[in-house]
Amino acid sequence: MDLLSGKAVVITGSGQGLGRAFAHHAAAEGAAVVVNDVEAGLADEVAGEIRALGGRAVSHGGSVADAAQAAGLIGLCVTEFGTLDGLVNNAGVNYRADPWADDPARMREVVEVNVLGPLFCGTAAAEVMCERGGGVIVNVGSGSMIGQRRAAAYSASKGAVASMTASWAADLTEHGIRVNAVAPVAWTRMARADPTVVQTPEHTPERVAPLVTYLLSDLSAGVTGQILRFRGDILCVLAQTAIKDPVLERDTWTVEDIANALGGDLRETLEPPPSARWK
Template sequence: MNTPSANNTPSVAGSLQGRAIVVTGAGTGLGRAYAIAAGAAGARVLVNDIDAEAAQATATSIGDAAIAVAGSVSSWDDAARVIGACVESFGAIDGLVNNAGVLHAGPAWEDNETAIRRIVEVNVLGTMFCGVHALRAMIPRGSGSIVNIVSGAMLGIPHLSTYGATKGAIASLTWGWAVDTEGTGVRVNALSPVARTEMVNAWSLSDRTNDNNPDPDVIAPAAVYLLGDQSSGLHGQILRFNGRVVGLLSPPRVEVTSGERADWTVDGIASAVDAELADRLPGIGRGAAMPNSLI
């Protein structure tokens, strides 16, 4: 696995030369940084955002090799139009960064139907819609790279249970798509970034401040890496990057007891868990599955 250089801003020039890349939610924040970095790496970039002016501003920053297409990824038709525009304009789609998303913060018991539906429609359905349309274009060509964006919130962060659930769904989707695309030439991975963004600024805890996070452009090389050939050995993986340390988030695994029997009882299950599994119970909550350097 390649790791960033000491200054966290490795050169990416030419690593995506001539490739056609779609970045959703690229009007601001991390999406904008991913799109600009892809352009700097030589890619032709389709910049998508629900905000047409923001999308165009990002495309203008990239230059003549970029176009802007506004639309909501939560719409099946808009998602098809975005992917189709990439194929029509550039002749193919070589990469997709499924970045578009919204954040909803607050205790689970204060959620309401409107808030839950909106975050699921954008974060989950939007990723699925764009990914399905992209896969339909990539599979026949036998090549392509999809990069889904997930979050450490899927491991449990206070007041982000609904948001975390959507990102957990995308982690599972990443693993599922990787199984489906095995042997097709298409790779599917995910990036779990930590960055200073307006979205993070809308949510804060006493022990975590947005000011401690790196700027989005520091994180962007990780997306370029996953899109390009340097990550050709990665498939169905989740890369965690906070601008200082690179890590891989492993898929969940099942811990089993040593004995197999057909007459399990409540007491028997309790005894087996206490005797063999208690010391292997995974932690729950913020950072439970990550070293402190990656939180």
Template sequence: MRHLSGKAVVITGAGRGLGEAYARAVAAEGASVVVNDLDAELADEVAACIVGAGGTAVAHPCDVSEWDQAAALVERCVTEFGTIDGLVNNAGYFSLALPQEQRQEALRRTVDVNLVGTAACGVHALRHMIGRGTGVVLNVTSGEQMGKTASAIYGATKAAVATLTYSWAEDVREHGVRVNAVSPNAHTAMAAVYARYRGEAGAQNTGIAPATNAPLVVYLLSELSAAVTGQVVRLAGDELMLCTHPAVLDPVLHSAEWTVEAIAEAFDRDLTGRQQPSGVRRVASTVLA
């Protein structure tokens, strides 16, 4: 039996790259798919390929950062397939800039697509799912949320998406709805942006095809992951891992009064060596009581 038989799933930014890989894999597992992309031609092509392979799909191009268009996208799934069981918030905008290079239009577009688009689609989908008492929202974050040169705005939006994931998971847990996020790693169109900005660094992830990330999306949309919610899961080539939630680090220091001098002494004595580096890194797992 296929893992997503009878499910109806919306996938944003599915005209190419990771989104296309997710759409093809989800359809192959039996789901009916609404293929969204800003580029209508790309969305139509992916939907046609899915149908040609024996799957069920319709294209619905729109700008997910527009509230009413996001609502119409979710409604298209309900109208076409009778319900919405899953949403994959994959649509994204990527640019690189140091603070002294940052352009306002790129900043706004990055925030609009990555954060506003994710939030808008998620809110509209969750309203349907809460009413039915079932459903899965799957957001897309990035390792760049942990800090990387020239990725401040993009990384900030992805960190915000992680926070959406944690908060929504708590908001809808009692309604039988799950919210998780994937942090994928693959060679996609983003590499061209890296190549223009960083030269040889644009060759990153050349051996990792977008399709290698698709099984994780299928798993998190399926009933196999019924016990998983509020998590950011990273798949990077041959490595599968959970990402940490923001947390308070030990030691937690106490003082009757925190003066400037007392804080300086605390850093000199206890905290300087505990400062956290930026970037993707590994830490020992902990369970908080």
């Protein structure tokens, strides 16, 4: 039996790259898919490909950064397929710039698409899922959330995705809704456009798709609030922000006390400098 038989899912930004691979894989496992992309022609094309292979799919050409269009996208799934079982918040944009030469318009676009998009789609989906008593939200994050050079806006947006994943998981568990994130490594148009990305054409989007299908399926029952790093050959769980021991306590703290603590008892808990994390 197909893993997603009888389920209906929305996948944003699925006109190409990772989203297209997620849509095809989910459909091949029996899901009815709403293919969304801001480029309507690409969404139509992918939905047509799925139908030609015997699957069920409809297209939606709209921007998830618009709250009304995001709500309409979720509504389309319910109208066309009678339910909403899963949402994959995949749509995203990226660019590189030196901090002193960044562009406010591009920063705003990244925040609107990468942060507001998942928020708008996720809240609309949560309302439907709470009414029906269950569902799955999969957010697409990035290892960039730890801070990537020349990508402050993108890194910040993916840090926000990690935070919303944890927040929604805490709120929605009691409603039978699982919320997880994936941090994929794949050779996509976004990667090809970035000269700093290591050439890895063997890491195709298709190799990442099984992880998303797993999270959408009942096989992942009980898994929520996680960020999974996946490259197609490597799978791991990413640590999330938490307090580190020891926790030092004093009645009052002077500047010198703080300096001594960070140079002494807390020294080994300090994170490595960014240069050690991103080469």
